[in-house]
Amino acid sequence: MSTAMSLDPEAVLADVRTFVDDEVVPHAEEFDRTERLPRSLLDRVGQLGLWAPFLSVDIGGAGLDMVTLGRIHEEVGRGCSGLRSMLTVHGMVSWSVGRWGSAEQRDRWLAPLISGDTFGVFCLSEPDSGSDATAAGTLAEADGSGWVINGHKKWITGGQVADLLLVFARTGPGMSAFLVPSQTPGVEITPIPNMLGTRSSMIAEIVLRDVRVGAEAMIGPPGWAAGTVMTGALDLGRYSVACGSVGIVQACLDACVAYTSRRTVHDGRLRDLQLIRRKISDMVTSARAARLLCEHAGRLKDAGDPATIMATWVAKYHASTAATAAASDAVQIHGANGCSPDYPAARLYRDSKIMEIIEGSTEIQQTTIAEEAYREVA
């Protein structure tokens, strides 16, 4: 078995590119159509050591730097946003256990999370609260030495194959996070089919009905500080989505260059039309700019610099909106072919829109980034 731990970052990236080109891209339309990722593919991700390679070596991880992690998620996003979404949420849970978990929680969960034998999902969104996490209705009540959790989580990426739920719930006036095995009595998982995009990410809604967990299920500090658990995990998720969005732009560019080089119109090729070239140039520029913003955020993460949080907001805002613009142009360039499942443009178009909604909508990013600007100038 080849793992990230035994390889340097460039070697890992080379393996990932080969994996994506050979085992993901050729089947991405099928994954999208069947709304499922095969178990064998998820096992391959584990064999490549990609589930949580960023965890530090002292807790069993590979210690991979965040810049390289971002490039991996870009590559996977280039092939299939559904698979990249799985990496995102599993990484968020793994990061949370590594950063905030007790010694017992780390002993119990980290090894299977790193290998992928246990799949972790991030349970924050609810039917009536998506971006507004403070509106969460899920409630955890103290019961003897443990907790009883009741609530309804929705839009949970990977929920259909979840083994471990990271559940955010109100505990009195504040909020806390809990590690809940999916087999715990009272956990009910229902697939959500026919989503607009990232269809293969096996999204589900999860109802928790009188779910009893021990005191050891709480991860991180309760109350106010649980916000830092959530914010830290969401920051990693946002970074992953930003990098995955760069992959979408790159996939659009690759598809459009190939298509316009083959396709003829009148007495020439599509690639010779100036209006086509403008779109191609925009994709090239967008991909490079978004990639640089992601790399900047990744370097700040590697340095432990708090500026990474806002840098990640900026990177995600730019990359996700660049993805929707590139995917829209890709469909336009492909014409009717771009509206069919015979080409990747339609899938990229649907997937790109999801990037503007998850881990903070475009509108939240716009208000947050502007707020920072006003605050620093005021």
Add this chain to the structure above:
Amino acid sequence: MSDTARADLRRFITAKYPAIELTDDQDIFALGFVNSLFAMELVMFVEKTFGTQIPNDELRLDHFRSVNAMVQLVHRLNAPTSQASNA
């Protein structure tokens, strides 16, 4: 150490919020601008600047409520007997 930590913390907060007049015992949460994003930035700043990881049992609102409280937190974390572990 105390003066350095105090100056570093003041510099970080006022760089983020140049409009406020910050005193060392001021409750920054009462100012109304501290959200979860800034809280995470504060945690990261303390950990990076003072070379420590804040254990779960120290991650309390009261420990970040003022410059003075954060200076005391830094002192505790850097004390020779301090054991930074998540409990």
